[in-house]
Amino acid sequence: MTELSRRRLLAGSTVGAAATLLPWATSAPESEARPARGTLRADVIVVGAGFAGITAARELKSHGLDVLVLEARDRVGGRTLNHKIDSHHIVEVGGQWLGPEHDLPDRGLGDPSNYPTDDAVTGQSQIWKLARKMGVPRYTTYNDGLYVDYRRGTRSTYSGRIPTDTPAGAVEAGEAILAIDKRCQSVPLDKPWAAANAVEWDSMTVETWMKYGDSFSNQPFTGLQTADGHHLLTLAVEAVFSAEPRDLSMLHFLFYIHSAGSFGSLINTDKGAQMYRLHGGSQTIAIRAAKTLGHRVHLSSPVREIDQTQHGVTVKGPGFEARAKRVIVAIPPTLAGRIHYSPAMPALRDQLTQRIPMGTVIKVQCVYDEPFWRKDGLAGQATSDRGPVRVTFDNSPPDATDKHGPGVMMGFIEGTDGRRALSMSHAERRRGVIESFARYYGPKAKKPVEYVERSWASEPFTRGCYAGYFPPGVWLDYGHALRRPVGRIHWAGTETAEIWTGYMDGAVRSGERAAAEVRRALRG
């Protein structure tokens, strides 16, 4: 047994002991936290009660600082959110999965040769630490049976990681993924713009790379030749970024993959970022972590203005004004750009916030009496060349079996499909989703007990998921403004993370980093 698997087992059994509880059900309603009113004071203010903000606040509090958290929504958890489907079960309508927690050796960061290669994973150590502290146990994502692939009007099933009904396409996509894994290791996580090929990669979209390849070292990639290889890689890009290959800078794509260790680490269920789920839902971690901050978390308190002087900061919103020595803004760059700052933001920082749009995804789920696809020997995962849903997962609760339910089929409407679906009516989307599910899992999919959807781009305090992404040219010219504090203002949020950027783990890391910055500044 390796050290890694020992640790995994240990972690599993530790949290497993608590799994008989339904921890979300024991959480007090979040609405207890009142909106900020009047004039408030603290050592440090944190804007945003997602994983980044809550982590930063907890870190600072643990060092004796008085911290105030201002959250615009009426709940904590950022881009995670539980939705009750019956008296015993929730589904997550936002981020939900965790990957393995295997730690990276610290020294590995600056030196690509220390990185795991092949499909080894970079561990989500920081979110796991938090999950464990909060007593939120995990279970393994349901992944037994065959996968469905739907292409050119035909449905087939397969096992393994890549659909093999078109062997040439499968081989080509596999080769492209190997080429990507090789390249991504040359992109420094702390400064992607310093990669030897940074100018070439930040000058092209991922679509262009898929078409034309690049001149990387002595192992050039010459582009995908088959339509099936292109289709498979496109699907993987959409699933990871909720954006199209044409939207993304190739340099950003490689940075993001390096940040997670490998492409496989991002797209796989087994040993990848979709490996684990959490009893009571991912949001439970945030709800419990926020509780440790007590009455210092204010909900429904949107920050509209941040003023700073030599002596401190004043953070303003409707009906409140809060003063502190420092502030951590723990929201995505595009939303941070909508706060009014006085004095005005430096030009480079402001223009950065104009350039990191949020992805587009509508997460859709159908609740059934039972997970009927399991009886058919299917894992509930599908890939497809036809929308609106091109990727599915079995998202049934942990106590579901093929004998009793509820069964939950989940799908993502991503990128262009997501943008088109934004203009549809609820009924049209519902119909399209159910048609997609029936295409992959048969007529039983046509009669869900409930249809649940969440469009994150429609949420005023989120405006897109999973994360902000970098179009071409942004890393090169604006990258160094991403984390650099502006006076007394520090920046957190998963978009600012070096490791597992875009994920809950990255959010936690960004909160830790911003808290460390503030502590240094306050000591200084």
Next chain:
Amino acid sequence: MTELSRRRLLAGSTVGAAATLLPWATSAPESEARPARGTLRADVIVVGAGFAGITAARELKSHGLDVLVLEARDRVGGRTLNHKIDSHHIVEVGGQWLGPEHDLPDRGLGDPSNYPTDDAVTGQSQIWKLARKMGVPRYTTYNDGLYVDYRRGTRSTYSGRIPTDTPAGAVEAGEAILAIDKRCQSVPLDKPWAAANAVEWDSMTVETWMKYGDSFSNQPFTGLQTADGHHLLTLAVEAVFSAEPRDLSMLHFLFYIHSAGSFGSLINTDKGAQMYRLHGGSQTIAIRAAKTLGHRVHLSSPVREIDQTQHGVTVKGPGFEARAKRVIVAIPPTLAGRIHYSPAMPALRDQLTQRIPMGTVIKVQCVYDEPFWRKDGLAGQATSDRGPVRVTFDNSPPDATDKHGPGVMMGFIEGTDGRRALSMSHAERRRGVIESFARYYGPKAKKPVEYVERSWASEPFTRGCYAGYFPPGVWLDYGHALRRPVGRIHWAGTETAEIWTGYMDGAVRSGERAAAEVRRALRG
């Protein structure tokens, strides 16, 4: 004499008669317009007193509507601004040039075959109409003598439009421009995403096109082969977009060029977008036009919130609240995205505003006792492969001759150079600019009387110039949300124009279009 040249001559002589005045000097100080205070009412509110907003307000007023204009800055004119250099002269630190006014036949818009080809220009008819109404006369941009080209440490001079010290590069850049002019005509101005090649072009950056070309119809372009061809085209792209070829979607690039008729129309001085200057400065048009709106223009009145109900809109800012039936938001998309809307913006519109960043340019000018380069037989225009200033113009006032001054040498620090220069001190930028000018025009450039700079990205109510641009993928998935009204909110601004987008003429056209929408809605 053609109809076109007859009209030009006529226009020239009409406005020429007023040229003995210094119209800017007769304008009352703008600070007379007070900030909005308390509760205000109007039929229509216009947000922004640039050319788009002022035009929309004048149009509506001329039809008997009561219009209120709310401008965040303490002046009108948007991205145009006069700067006084002595008691008789100004220089413009923002947009300044107008191109020829030749009208397009209306029916030409939808049908590429009706478009001018070669280097024919699409006329800036609408801004000329306004300039004439406001009595602002024009003069021809100084353009006599040789141009300077600086490359690989060597300075040379040339005449004609493309530096010929590297003939292969000149030929190649010329061929690329012909290919661009051909392609741009296939991009419909009202819906660029409907071009036959839209997906291919919106999937690549301009840099990628320069490298790999495309598959357009039966005339594929295979990419630039020479470093000099690449350099020349890059310089032209930077000069037009104040962004790098890697920042821009090829589809957007072609749309923008089509919007002006041809690439030559954008980059040329003679018969191009830099052909004319205005006595008293371009801002004078806006100042005078705003005066016709009287006390209904409020300066220093930033709009922070727009609420709409079935019955009307409420527009709020610090210390004021204004109610109307409709509102026209006449500011760039990225700034429009920073207003707080209630109810929240539809997701597609919101995500659009996350995706149209402003270009980056610092406009720099040195004032000298005389335009000494004229005596050396130089036009004052330079192209260079070395920053910070890679493009210059003679920007001396109309009464300057080679015998008396003042002489004004102007340069742009654009794209990556501009972004880097944002982090420099004023003294560092000044030194770099003067070194650039001395490199092109000799040691006399080293002793300016005054150094004037304007960084538009640093302005809180502008945040970049010349205009917002579209990275890859944005036109395809978000284009139809650009102009579409949201309830009682209409969108104007040069970024929304179909003709001469990015220019003053486009701004005027967008104001006319938005005003027409509002009138239809109010009649309806």
